[in-house]
Amino acid sequence: MQVLWVVCVVWVGLGLMGGVAGILTGFGTPENITIAGLFPLTGGLAAGGVEREAAFRMGIQHINADRNLLPDTKIIGVSFDTQTTPSGGMVSALEATKDPSLVAIVGAASSSVSRAVQQVASIFEIPQISYSSTASPLSNKILYPYFFRVVAPDSLQGSALASIVHSIGWRKAATMYSNDDYGLSGVTAFAQRASDVGVSIEANIPFAPGAIEYGVALDQLVKHHGVHVVFLNCLVSDAVELFKEADRRGLLDGQYVWVGTDGWLQDELLNVGLPSSKLIGVLGLRPALPSGVRLEAFLDSWEQLNATEFAGAGDRTVNVFAPYAYDALYQVARTIDAMIRGKANALDGSELRAWLSNSSYEGTTGLISFDENFDCIAAYSLVNYRGGAGFEIVGRWLAEQRLELDRPILYYGNTTSPPYLPSPMASPSTSSISAGLIGVIAGMSACVCLGFGILVVHNLRRRKHVAALQRENQQLDREARALNSRLNELAKETHASGSSTPPTMDLPINQVMSLLTSIRASTQDSDMMAKLDKAIESIQSNMLFQPSTAMFPDGEGNDDVKNFVQGTILTNVPTPSNSLQRSGAGLQTYGNGSAASLTPTPNLAVTVAMPIPAELGDVLGKLRTLAFDAEALVAKDTTPLQTVFMAVCTQNALLSQLRLDPVIVRDVMLALDRYTPRLNAYHNAQRAANMVQFVHYVLSVTDLYSLLSPRDTFAVLFAAAIKNVDHPGFNASFLVRTRHKLALLYSNQAVLEMHHLAVSMQLVFERFKLFDQLLEEDITALHHTIVDLVLASDMQKHVEVTSRFSLLIDPTEPSKRTAWKAAVATDNGFRNLVLKMVLKLADLSDAARPTKIARGLALRSMIESSLQGVQEAAAGIEVSPFMDGAMSSVAKSQEGIIRFVTLPMFSAFAEVFTLTEVLQNLSDNMLFWQRVVPSTLQPFYDALLASHAATAESIQPGSSAALVSAQKSPLSSPGTGAAITAPRPSQSEASPSLPTPATPAPASASIASAGGAEP
Incomplete structure (x- = not known):
């Protein structure tokens, strides 16, 4: 991404800050204030974005019509399209700051966009309050000092889901996640909690947008034969394409239980042509919307809106984050109203931030207050797809960290029994019992008998552990060979396609490195770590870091093509010769060659x-x-x-x-x-x-x-x-x-x-x-x-x-x-x-x-x-x-x-x-x-x-x-x-x-x- 805006233009903003502050000085009641709303009106999150924007505009109307809230001040709401991209968010924020009466920003939707917006908002000292950005890094108040959110961070949701997986009875899981802020922060919290409660993460599989990436990620998943529970952390746009690819490969037929986050557990997933019967059993968490007078009043107003003017309105169904956008706006308005009544300068951004951090109001989504990181600790509903038009609430994750079910979870095949639970632990072996009995009969003391039994069990467990490691090594070898074979097939397919578009020649090595790094992160065995380290080092030190010409078969007139690639592309990423490697004790070698002996010459x-x-x-x-x-x-x-x-x-x-x-x-x-x-x-x-x-x-x-x-x-x-x-x-x-x-x-x-x-x-x-x-x-x-x-x-x-x-x-x-x-x-x-x-x-x-x-x-x-x-x-x-x-x-x-x-x-x-x-x-x-x-x-x-x-x-x-x-x-x-x-x-x-x-x-x-x- 081109980030000149981030530094150069942001500095422009810092220069203008004094001007903005000068315009907004004084402690009187302002006649007009502006609140900007940032929404993904185009791009991958547009389906939900237009409803959130409509809820924002509805909130503006309600606030201005309420004579008890900011009675002498009119709020001007301005909506911007972030296009679901950080650069779009940056441009939107910069456009918003041109208005000297701007006091706050509501948004953005995705975490990566919110991080980009903070680059501007924090410079201008404009509080930003998001309705759906949940990435954990945004809790860092050193880097994001003016960022608030009315939803809980991923660290809470990911941790809760790991506990739910454990409470259901599963002891193994794989993680799949988008290789971005949102995906990484959620899966990190899940993995940390999983380790604490005894759930083994057998595979960590990142992916980037793109059909090839989804396919490669699914290929990695199916190689882990003993894993059937998958924690998926991504946005709904990625989940839709991933599930489509999984369906094409026959992987939605009950082989996996898909556990997810609110980023993709949305109704958009159910409206893309996937067979509903294959999605039954999907479960995960979404922010809880408590039933009550405020939510009913919101839905009443939503139902009465003109659907032509307010996209998605006109009935009582609404995107799950639309009420949060409404509440984020109201939180700002109520705080400013309190400041004016308290004779504080409501137009001072740093002062507004201080008041917001101590604010606490009951909204349509429940009580909204902030912790020391300006995060809202929200409740979660456990949702489950059971067929029909949408996800259904089957329980909740309580603040005391336990699962409470209102009705059984429905799994694939319309069963309420959790599939793939581990087998009951094997009873002690007959030989161990017999050995103990023989010892007793023989008149051995209880102490000797106990020691012998412990020794036998220990040896049996040690042998089982060694056998398991050997099987794991064999499985890794098979996976490496299979992956190498698959990469060769991809190269040949690319060549055979006759496409005029040059192949992305660095993609396979990135996938290999990602796989090996993920495997290494998931193992605790020192021998296995050493072997993986050696494999990673071997890959890094040879020609795999250069684009490969293996896709060009020998003969058939391809030699000229290969020579051209070698002469014009491969030489752009040179491999240093041995004469320039590290010298001295412990000199490291690279590739298959040995390091040259560098006898230091007199330093002249x-x-x-x-x-x-x-x-x-x-x-x-x-x-x-x-x-x-x-x-x-x-x-x-x-x-x-x-x-x-x-x-x-x-x-x-x-x-x-x-x-x-x-x-x-x-x-x-x-x-x-x-x-x-x-x-x-x-x-x-x-x-x-x-x-x-x-x-x-x-x-x-x-x-x-x-x-x-x-x-x-x-x-x-x-x-x-x-x-x-x-x-x-x-x-x-x-x-x-x-x-x-x-x-x-x-x-x-x-x-x-x-x-x-x-x-x-x-x-x-x-x-x-x-x-x-x-x-x-x-x-x-x-x-x-x-x-x-x-x-x-x-x-x-x-x-x-x-x-x-x-x-x-x-x-x-x-x-x-x-x-x-x-x-x-x-x-x-x-x-x-x-x-x-x-x-x-x-x-x-x-x-x-x-x-x-x-x-x-x-x-x-x-x-x-x-x-x-x-x-x-x-x-x-x-x-x-x-x-x-x-x-x-x-x-x-x-x-x-x-x-x-x-x-x-x-x-x-x-x-x-x-x-x-x-x-x-x-x-x-x-x-x-x-x-x-x-x-x-x-x-x-x-x-x-x-x-x-x-x-x-x-x-x-x-x-x-x-x-x-x-x-x-x-x-x-x-x-x-x-x-x-x-x-x-x-x-x-x-x-x-x-x-x-x-x-x-x-x-x-x-x-x-x-x-x-x-x-």
Whole structure:
């Protein structure tokens, strides 16, 4: 998903927040307030979404007609279509926030959409109250501080269903779930409770939308012959297609008991043409709608509505979540009414959140109040499909965690006896009894008899356990062979189909890895774990991570096709040669080859390439700490990037392990140093040095140096070094809005990252030939990794990369997540994700440093930001938020960035890799920006500005006056800004031996002034 909105536009929202607050100040009674409703009116959940939206509009009418509720205030309800997608939810939320009278958001339906909406709502401090989002992660008030819900979280529902499975008498189950927030959170709660009550999870089977995925998931299920109870956790759109596929395969004929959640136990499942007799026996939980006066009044009103105007209305049947949407709206209205009567500022979002958290009202769905996570603890009805038009309530799950049935559950075949219950435990063996009797008859003492009996039973159980493990091993072998055979068949079918659409060649390996990982998660046997770990490692270390050409049969004119694929596709994901693997004790081998013996050569980085001046010793001695101060280094050294990079390589003997010429590395770093514009107050060589140092710090304190190969280590350090090369001093948004040549050259896609790579790679490959002494496959691998890391650092990828990391470790028990660290050495995909995270941490590391250093970096960024604001005004375009030169802007922006972008990312990473000092600094700095009096920042800002003006004057005479003038220019009207030319480094400034890249030319050659941080 493209997530530029999540970061760039959300920051716009943060800038507008002050304006919104200004409009909504005061404690009087507002004449009008707006409540936005977010509903899936199109997409997979549209059938229920239109009814929830109709209930929302009915609620608006009822509230405005009630003279005892908000008598002097009119509620304006505005509905938005989220299209059942996170991006649709994000756009809807952004549209809603354009209304200055917006006080709350009702919605969204699905959890993934609600998480996206929170990215906006929490920035604007607008309470969001959902009627059906149940994913457990939304209970995290650090990440989702303004999220409420009038339904219970999945953690409660999944746990209850596991207890129900146990209470019925089943002791084995499989889980099938959609591979998203909703599916994962529910199945995690189910599995945890199942383990507590003694229900064995025999298989965990995730799936993504798509006919092939449903088929593969069902194939995995049928291989577990002893499992007949399936916990299914997904949305109804997935359940419909999964059941259709199961019916085609003959799997709805009583082989399984399907247990589910409210996400799919909806009447839509019964209206898609599936034989009703095959669905009899489906059971699960739905939020309980208590019978009573309020619900009857709701249904009376619903029945009287015009079905043309209110979709789904006109009778007494209603989507189960429609009353919850109605109650969510009423909860907000009643709370605002109480605030107005209590003389509180009902239009202050943070104050409304506090009142909502303590609110308690009786609604159509029962008593609605919130716990400390703003979750509503709701009751559940046990529903069962028994034939007919809909699911029927047969009992309830009580708060004291027990099942209460009103009538028997009806299972497939119209029986009320639960199928597939385990056989009664076998009675003690006759031989054991006989042995005891013989012992007694023989006159053995009771003590000896008892000991002998225990020994016999123990041996019998041990043999049974060994036999069971052997059968499990045999079954796993059969499943692996069957899966491999099935994958080959799929490949042949794809080829035979003659389709012009290229096959998705990475899909099979993802399925294999998912299966093996699920099996490993479900076993407790150490031997089995070791074997599965070996299998997973074997898969990760060979060609299975590349697209396969096995689908092309030999001969028949296919050799040319195969060669083309090998030459154009397979080479895009290179396999590193042995010469670049981890060195030292315990050297790990990959694939079928053995690791090359890397005898360390003398490290020439210090003695030849970079003699470190004595005066830099104190500064460079802090490279492995957060006390490192690049500002102090720049005061003594004019090539900070080269100095830091070479010092880091020296500390880790990195160049000798890679057999890179230290002299060439030094010259490359000098060139990069010179092509990182010093006229930029922030995106300059000092920041580049900071990024390299922070990567070095993270790799050191987390022990990642010992887990990464020299190639990967060099790649992430080099990626950090080039992240500021030839930076124009403007953010990407400015370049795109002004149709700058760089934006046009790179088609508005990752403009800055693409330019950093283009300039840097020209220097590496064309001028210095840095990697020429390496094998071709190693050169390709290094190049691929560097490009991959830099492109992933584009802030459009921020949420995607961070979410992938979080979702990967979420299923693991928090206390055991540090065990993921070992996967860096064995799991290619996880290692690549960790490298991306490390570079992103460095890119956002300013606030991770001590407050004194962090404050200076923030003010440097503000110098560039205010200069961009001047240029935007001069260009006649709207001035970007926080680029107005006001001291209050830097405080707001820094607090917002730390709270909603930096801290969540560092916290996720720290779940696996301990970063105690970093997290403390982030907390301290967020508190600093919350409490700082803006005027107290001015002296520090003026000192930095004067220092930078002096630097600018030394590079470009006359620029310092323009710089200071630009800082004082009003931004209220276009044409007032002074343009400051920031030229490419001249040959007199740079080393005479440095190249001048041909194309693309450095951006600084034609871009005026310096600007803000990358979005």
